[in-house]
Amino acid sequence: MSNNNKSGILMYLCIFIAGVMFIPMISSCGKDSGVNRSTANAQVNLINVSPDVRPFNLYSRLNSTFVKVGSTNYTYPTASGYFLLNTIDSPFLLRPSVIDNVNITNLLPPVDTFQRNVRYTWFVTGLLGNKTLESLIVADTGSLPAIGRGKIRFVNTSSNSPLLNLTANDTIAFSKVAYKDVTKYIEVTAGNYNINVTASSNPSIALVNLKNVSILDGKLYTIYTYGLTGRADTAAFNANIILNTIPDKFN
Numbered sequence: 001m002s003n004n005n006k007s008g009i010l011m012y013l014c015i016f017i018a019g020v021m022f023i024p025m026i027s028s029c030g031k032d033s034g035v036n037r038s039t040a041n042a043q044v045n046l047i048n049v050s051p052d053v054r055p056f057n058l059y060s061r062l063n064s065t066f067v068k069v070g071s072t073n074y075t076y077p078t079a080s081g082y083f084l085l086n087t088i089d090s091p092f093l094l095r096p097s098v099i100d101n102v103n104i105t106n107l108l109p110p111v112d113t114f115q116r117n118v119r120y121t122w123f124v125t126g127l128l129g130n131k132t133l134e135s136l137i138v139a140d141t142g143s144l145p146a147i148g149r150g151k152i153r154f155v156n157t158s159s160n161s162p163l164l165n166l167t168a169n170d171t172i173a174f175s176k177v178a179y180k181d182v183t184k185y186i187e188v189t190a191g192n193y194n195i196n197v198t199a200s201s202n203p204s205i206a207l208v209n210l211k212n213v214s215i216l217d218g219k220l221y222t223i224y225t226y227g228l229t230g231r232a233d234t235a236a237f238n239a240n241i242i243l244n245t246i247p248d249k250f251n
Contacts, residue, residue, distance in 0.1 A: 042118050043119040044122055045079055045083075046124070050076060051235035056074050111135060119139070150187070151185040156224070168194075175200060192215075
């Protein structure tokens with residue numbers, strides 16, 4: 001074999017070895033590579049709004065395994081309130097609170113959505129029984145309202161609901177909101193409101209009423225529906241409101 005051929009083979013061999021060594025280096029560089037762990041937090045409010053899902057836990061990645069985050073059991077329909085979640089530990093999984101350690105069940109695909117220094121509400125909606133369970137993750141960010149005013153938005157997480165209207169003190173705020181729709185924030189004068197949610201096709205009859213809801217100056221709120229229309233048990237159609245504006249403590 002000529003010296004030229006030998007040199008060519010050695011060159012290609014070196015390139016191949018370098019490539020094999022370089023690929024793992026690339027794969028090890030995640031989206032938060034180089035970010036200080038103490039500053040890589042998001043704020044997450046996790047809400048189980050699926051009537052037929054039993055309590056579940058949140059898991060995060062630790063090296064090649066998943067470990068439970070805290071001891072909270074996320075139970076329908078209680079909101080967790082905001083907590084810090086380190087984005088470096090993504091992806092995140094939801095698993096039943098009572099699990100079979102041999103056949104571990106993930107309720108949903110891994111979630112790798114959260115960005116540091118952003119606030120989110122994570123709705124778990126749909127139904128496990130008919131395989132429509134899914135995550136609806138919304139960023140809880142918006143510009144500050146004018147002085148003397150607050151902001152509200154509307155999220156419909158009721159999987160069998162018709163198109164919905166929402167009125168605040170008998171004034172239409174949102175109309176024809178479908179399942180999984182997330183409206184933009186709108187400004188309203190700070191004060192107390194009676195919130196009615198109706199079917200868009202029958203706006204004279206309230207499906208649910210939230211009385212004396214306080215909208216504070218400079219604050220942002222999300223009003224959301226959950227449950228199932230036509231039910232009269234614990235899965236009955238209902239609504240709730242959460243405060244999105246809280247002190248920005250991400251560290």
